[in-house]
Amino acid sequence: xxxxxxxxxxxxxxxxxxxxxxxxxxxxxxxxxxxxxxxxxxxxxxxxxxxxxxxxxxxxxxxxxxxxxxxxxxxxxxxxxxxxxxxxxxxxxxxxxxxxxxxxxxxxxxxxxxxxxxxxxxxxxxxxxxxxxxxxxxxxxxxxxxxxxxxxxxxxxxxxxxxxxxxxxxxxxxxxxxxxxxxxxxxxxxxxxxxxxxxxxxxxxxxxxxxxxxxxxxxxxxxxxxxxxxxxxxxxxxxxxxxxxxxxxxxxxxxxxxxxxxxxxxxxxxxxxxxxxxxxxxxxxxxxxxxxxxxxxxxxxxxxxxxxxxxxxxxxxxxxxxxxxxxxxxxxxx
Numbered sequence: 001x002x003x004x005x006x007x008x009x010x011x012x013x014x015x016x017x018x019x020x021x022x023x024x025x026x027x028x029x030x031x032x033x034x035x036x037x038x039x040x041x042x043x044x045x046x047x048x049x050x051x052x053x054x055x056x057x058x059x060x061x062x063x064x065x066x067x068x069x070x071x072x073x074x075x076x077x078x079x080x081x082x083x084x085x086x087x088x089x090x091x092x093x094x095x096x097x098x099x100x101x102x103x104x105x106x107x108x109x110x111x112x113x114x115x116x117x118x119x120x121x122x123x124x125x126x127x128x129x130x131x132x133x134x135x136x137x138x139x140x141x142x143x144x145x146x147x148x149x150x151x152x153x154x155x156x157x158x159x160x161x162x163x164x165x166x167x168x169x170x171x172x173x174x175x176x177x178x179x180x181x182x183x184x185x186x187x188x189x190x191x192x193x194x195x196x197x198x199x200x201x202x203x204x205x206x207x208x209x210x211x212x213x214x215x216x217x218x219x220x221x222x223x224x225x226x227x228x229x230x231x232x233x234x235x236x237x238x239x240x241x242x243x244x245x246x247x248x249x250x251x252x253x254x255x256x257x258x259x260x261x262x263x264x265x266x267x268x269x270x271x272x273x274x275x276x277x278x279x280x281x282x283x284x285x286x287x288x289x290x291x292x293x294x295x296x297x298x299x300x301x302x303x304x305x306x307x308x309x310x311x312x313x314x315x316x317x318x319x320x321x322x323x324x325x326x327x328x329x330x331x332x333x334x
Contacts, residue, residue, distance in 0.1 A: 022067040022124040026096035030104050031117075034071040039153035041066045043126070044141035048286060048294035050210055051141060054188045055292045059145065064125045066146055067092075070118045072159060073111050079161040081197075081333035082116040083107070084150055086143070086169030086176045088203075088264065091128070092121035102266035102318050103168075106325055113326075115333055116160065122146050140210045143172060144179040148189040151180075155194055164333045166198040168325075170264055171234070174225075175209050177201035181223060181251060183216040195220045198332035200325065202226050203263050205234035206242040208280050213287040213295070215242075217251035222332050224254045226321070228261030230271075233279060233309035264311045266321055271312035279306045 028034060043062035045053025053059045072080060085103050087094055094100045107117040126138050147167065155162045167177045178201040179185065186192070195218045204225055225243055227236035236257045243255035262271050283304035284297045 022121045023091060023093040023096065024067055024069040024119055024121050024124075026093070027069050027104065027119060030096065030108065031069065031071040031111075033074070034069045037068050037070055037153075038065050038125075039068070039149060040064075041125070041146045041149040042142070044139045044145060047139055047300065048210070048298045050139050051185070051288045051292050051294075054141065054145075054185065066125050066149065067121045068118055068150070070116065071107070071111060072116045073114045076114060078116075078159040080114065080116040080159060081161050081164035081166070082118055082154065083110055083166040083168060083329055083333070084118045084120060084147075084154075084196075086120055086147065086167065086173035087122065088169065088171035088173050091123045092119065095119050099269050100264075100267050102268065102322070106322065109326055110329060113330060113334065115166075115329065118150070118154075120146060120150055140175065141185075143176050144182075144185055145189060147176045147180045148186055148194075151194050151196065152190045155191070162194065164197050166200070166329050166333050167196050168200040168202070168329075170202040170266060171205070174201035174204040178204055178206075178223070178225060179209070179211065181215070181217045181221050181246065181253075182212055183218050184212065186218060197222065198329060199223045200226070200328055202266065203228065203231060203234055204239050206239040207235070208283065208286045208300070210286050210288055210294070211242065212290070214290055215246045215249055215251070217246050217249055217253070219250050219252060222252045224256065224328055226256045226258065228263065228265045228317075229257050229259045230262040230310070230314070231265075233263040233277070233311070235281075258317070260314055261317045262310050262312065262314060265313050265317040267312045268318050269312050271310045271314045273308060273310050275308040277307065277309055277311070279309050280304065282306055 042059045044050040154160045169177050177199045180196050246253050283300045286298045
C-alpha cells in the first residue's frame, strides 16, 4: 500500500466545505485539552532571492496567519518548557495520520514529563491543502520565518519558559529545525535575545535549503541532527559536511547518520519507493552567500527535476529512535 500517495490523495479530495480548516483539528482526539491558536507571520520573496526579501524588508508586505495547536501539562502552573513540532511536505495532516504517529506519541510522553507541546501548520494560512506542486507556493524561507515568529509568539505567553523552547521536524520540518540556528535570519525577524534552546532536525535537506554557505550559528542552540544513510531524497553526507561547517563556526551541534535508515525514518511503516515525488539531485546547489544573494548558478526547474525516492521506516527505526528523542529534549529542557 502506498502510504504517502494516500495521504496526498486524501488532501486533494477533501470536502470543499472544510477548505481553509486546519488539519490540526484532527489532533484534538489525541490532545483533548489542546487549544488552537493563531499568530502572525509572513511569506518571504520568491525563489531564489528569499533571504534578500528579509534583508530589504519586503517580506513585511506579505503577512499571513499561521495556525497551531498547543497543549500544556496537566500538572503544574508553569512557566513550562515546550517542544514545537514542524510538519513535512505532507502538511499538518501527517500529525494525525496513522502511518506517522511518532510525533504525537512523543508529544504525549513529553506532556507527562512536564513539557508543553505545539504543532504548527505552515500550509493552512496560505491556502495550501496538499503536498506535491502545491507546496511550491510556500517558499523555503517562509517556513523559516514561521519558525522564528513561533518563537516570538511564545515569548509573549506567560505559561512558557522562553529560555527552554525546543523544535523538531522531519524533511521540510527538519530544514526548519536547522534553519532556526542561523543568526542572520533571527536578527532580522525577532529580538536578538530570543533563541531555541534545543533542536532535533531529522531527514534534513542540506543542499537545496537556501542555508548560508558560510553559517553564522546561534551558539545558545543545542542541535542534534539525525539523518539516514539510505536517504535517497536528502543525502546525509551533505548534511555531515554542513554540520562540520556549523561546528567550526561555533555551533553546539552533533550530527548522526544512521546506517539502514532512510527518508522519514520515524514513519511507522516499512520504507516504500514513491515514484511520483519530486527529487532535485540533478539541480544545482541552492545556498545563500554572505551578501544575502543566492549562488549564481542556482535553479530548480523541469530541466533538472527527476522523480522518485523512498519514504518510511526500516527495521523498526521509529521505535529505536523513540527513547533517544525523548532523552534529548528531557535533558536539554528540564
